[in-house]
Amino acid sequence: MIQGPELPLSGDAMIIDAVCPLPMDHPDYLSWYREGGAAVLGLTMSSTENARGALDRIAKWHRILRERPDLILVRTAGDAVCAKRSNSLGLFLHLQGTEPIENNLDLVDLYKALGVGMVQLTYNVRNHVGDGCEEGSDAGLSRFGIRLIERLNRARVIVDCSHTGLRTSLQAIEHSTAPVVLSHSNVNSVHVSPRNVPDVLIDAIAKSGGIIGIAGFPAMVSASTMPSLEQFIAHISAIATRVGIDHVGLGIDYYSGQADIANDDEAMRVYESSVRNGLWGSAYPPPPHHYPAGIETPRLLFNLAKALSKHGFDEVDVAKILGLNWLRVMRDVWG
Secondary structure, three states, rough: OOOOOOOOOOOOOEEEEEEEEEHHOHHHHHHHHHOOOEEEEEEEEEOOOOOOHHHHHHHHHHHHHHOOOOOOOOHHHHHHHHHHHHHHHHHEEEEEEOOOOOOOHHHHHHHHOOOOOEEOEEEOOOOOOOOOOOOOOOOOOHHHHHHHHHHHHHHEEEEEEEEHHHHHHHHHHHHHOHHHEEEEEOOOOOOOOOOOOOHHHHHHHHHHHOOEEEOOHHHHOOOOOOOOHHHHHHHHHHHHHHHHHHHHHEEOOOOOOOOOOOOOOHHHHHHHHHOOOOOOOOOOOOOOOOOOOOOOHHHHHHHHHHHHHHHHOOOHHHHHHHHHHHHHHHHHHOO
16 A cells, blocks of 8 residues: 555555545545545435436446456455555445435445445435425434434444534434444534534434544635644544544545646536536535545545644544544444
């Protein structure tokens, strides 16, 4: 595994970025994650796709996995460790929204068999499961949503409440018998945003045994359009201080419309499409979207280890933040 000069990870310690839309449509960017030292990625799919659209994407990735011996499909925590030890890049699939499940809970088992390891309940807006985080009603989990949580638990799929309304999230945690995560959500007490979460939800996630993956999307990090790495780490510190180091990880969410990847015209097209489709609201200012200085793209992820050390996290804590906490949740849910 190619690792940056400041990333001397030993044993089973590794970087796991649980939310990676960037390579989903652009597999060439997998090489950037390799340069940054990543071992396991959660390839995340759009919330707007029905079952046919999601299955088409998954089929493409199974072909890529067959053609690329340097890639491993991660179904268990052991697969993640194998990816690290074999100098490969491990991939699992993440549904960012439940539209691909439609109204057929049997699809949960099909997706699980195909490598979907995590399912996010909503994407900002209301769906048949519950309310998204940008819905003013905050109406909570539907009856179908309760049945979905039960089915995800039985299938050993991680329940993800990022982008999801507070009441829906708390009820999902209440009904789940397995750890629940926020795959890419930051801390509202550090920076106020409709996409960031209050302390009551952080407490509930930690009590369930889950973790919060910290995102790099600038409007979630700080009021600055060009956030610093220190501002990014402030969210990690806030979670570690409140509920402990075992409940924080990475869900950086590098995407195709961000600065340093898309030009201004391309970025604006992505933004306008998301706004026009009703998926993005007040939490999403217009581009450019500059990710924190020092980790602007996946190629620079190795810089995070040194920065965390400078902020007082010891070697054990750094390893947990970078990936071992995600590995624990994978082991708890996937086996």
